[in-house]
Amino acid sequence: MFETYNAIGILPIVANGNTGPNPGTALTPGNYSVALGVGATYSQDQIAGFSSRGPAPTRRPWTDPSTWHRDDWNPIKPDLSAPGESARSALPGNRYDSWSGTSVATPHLAGAVAILCQRNPLLTPAILYNLLLDHTVRPSLGEPYPNADFGWGRLDVSLVLAATPDPDRPWLVITELAIDDPFPFGNSNHLLVPGELGQMTLALRNIGGRAAYDANVRVASRDKFMRIDNPATQLGDLEPGEKADNAAAPFSIMIHDLTPQGHTSERSRTGTSKLSARTLSIDSAVSGKWYSILMFRCTMSFC
Template sequence: MADSCWVPGYIGDSIILGILDTGIDSSHPALSGKVIKWRDFINNLPYPYDDHGHGTAGAGVICGGDGFGPFTDDIGVAPGVKLVVAKMFASSGVPYVDPIYGLQWMASLKADSGFNIRAINNAWGGNITTHFWEVCNTLKALEILPVFSIGNSGPNPSTTCSPGNYPLVLGLGATNFSDSIANFSSRGPAPDSIPWNNSVYWYRADWNLIKPDLTAPGVSVRTSWTNHQYSILNGTSFATAHATGAIAILCEKNPVLPIEEIYNILLDNTDHPAQGAPYPNNNYGWGRLNVWKALQAVIGVEEQEIKFVTNDFVLPTIVRGPLYLPQHARVTVFDISGRKVVPPYLAPGVYFIETDEKIIQKIIVLK
């Protein structure tokens, strides 16, 4: 259903998402040009790579391809996304470094460095623990929605893993092609203990320990793999990636959409396969992800008038002087030869200014 969102132009364009995983093969044709920030917590290498494959696979589901562009092998939900990637897992798939450091790094990128990360894809989890509680609460305060897999330990009840079973995060289970819950997908409820059962942490009053929050495709998912290959994979990891990509679609329509609204829009606009009724429940959560339906529920940002206040115009609309924006706006800058220049790397010179109607959280100041 993601390609239905592309028709009106919503591809997650320039929305920044984080990934904590085994890395990423950024040279894969489906992922070319998508990584804007990288950190290797395992081997401290300065360039993106993936010596396992899991991270590349998740990235492919999130944003692989270019939508309706010339690339013909589209595999991702939101092909316009930009990625911040932390390699937290070694080639064996083991996190030799505590993943909490990757979450803290991404929090600092938003708080201190201006990277407007809207969600973080976390296709991992473990035993019941509150170890990640405070950092997830910090991410929530920074308007970053942590998205976690609920685990592959089904079908018995009470098999969810942490942090996916936190009320602070969006926890994903997996469905198959017939919209039945995957046998391996972990089942709720979340632990009936402190702090889970403290409603101050809940995004909605009726949460009441229900996990997963929702489900998405996680069986026979075709996606990218290392060495420019493709693979067909199973797991709640790939359901998680579907939801993370969907968040970017919603945020393109309204870039200042609060994460609490994102969470509730996704849950309130799911599909309800008959075999899973009644909803919500601890198999499907609130239902199966429907990004197109969720997109219709997002109130977009109205177009605002933007005026250039300067007396020095030379055709073709070369503007010299201050640009006053009535509120936040995205600004695209081109140099004199027509090449796109990405702020803040602006050398002195003459620039063409192009604005659009979409509001973002930070003003780009041109000096």
């Protein structure tokens, strides 16, 4: 059901549960990877004792990366926290009282999403999820982040609103990224092993309110064990809401046959589009993140 919600453009926002503080107490459906699970904080910006803790279960479907909204989820819960202890709450009969619970914290996130969608109706569930997690307050007592208490931090609506794409100009974001090792140059096990030639495809979406012209993406390797043979691709013009990808001409990634076991390689990607005579970088929209490729040295039977 939650996958259907995401498919039709709805981000499920669900209380994480009130069974803390022990680890692994996050409840379904708040611990689903396709939902934004919400923990509760109190006025001193600490996590409430009752707030359920992660991690999420380490079995399928939670361990299936195709259900994750970001590469580094793996499987952290809650995703985000918000005030949820002794919060002044409205009751029937024109009354008020102080209530506590992750279900009290959850409406803060739902209201924030409504504000973001009012600013930019083109935001997808994955983009909303990452905007919220990337622009949050991280109380010092919860470091390091992300963690199984706060998730990625405590909601700050002003921070995430300031980072929300402006609907009056083009704004490009990477919405999909996949790496594969198809035949005849790989063994099609979706892992990059030494000596293989892999492929990387990605998709850009214009979530701004104006057209982006001559959109292009360039990928660069900073690793001596990885070579990218065709580092640039042109994706053309993107109207608001339109998406384009390089599936017809994937980036080629050559993995050196002397790559050490367990090696992690970093690659950067940048993108630009033209608005009149100006160049618009997409780095700000994707937070300048790095993606990781895990290298494995093993026989085909174990890969």
